[in-house]
Amino acid sequence: xxxxxxxxxxxxxxxxxxxxxxxxxxxxxxxxxxxxxxxxxxxxxxxxxxxxxxxxxxxxxxxxxxxxxxxxxxxxxxxxxxxxxxxxxxxxxxxxxxxxxxxxxxxxxxxxxxxxxxxxxxx
Numbered sequence: 001x002x003x004x005x006x007x008x009x010x011x012x013x014x015x016x017x018x019x020x021x022x023x024x025x026x027x028x029x030x031x032x033x034x035x036x037x038x039x040x041x042x043x044x045x046x047x048x049x050x051x052x053x054x055x056x057x058x059x060x061x062x063x064x065x066x067x068x069x070x071x072x073x074x075x076x077x078x079x080x081x082x083x084x085x086x087x088x089x090x091x092x093x094x095x096x097x098x099x100x101x102x103x104x105x106x107x108x109x110x111x112x113x114x115x116x117x118x119x120x121x122x123x
Contacts, residue, residue: 023067032092052085
């Protein structure tokens with residue numbers, strides 16, 4: 001992503017949440033995703049995604065902050081990890097504001113790779 005000229009922000013699931021109501025960034029992102037779905041967000045039709053999203057349980061810590069079940073506990077309980085759910089949750093890592101121009105135009109402008117490779121030549 002850096003080579004393509006995008007601004008990249010590293011996200012550590014275990015780091016401190018932006019909102020003090022969450023025990024860590026992972027819980028905060030997953031709850032943001034849940035709120036987006038409740039507001040009418042639509043999931044892509046990807047095998048296993050719905051199972052991943054319904055797998056983690058949540059509770060509250062001694063400070064009344066929301067926390068998600070640890071991935072190790074999910075793996076023990078289900079025999080699988082929630083990698084697809086985590087990937088979608090990462091899209092909720094940072095607040096997003098409305099763009100001044102359509103997002104596809106921003107992506108095209110920002111994705112000008114510095115390469116001679118032409119994927120159409122291989123066809």
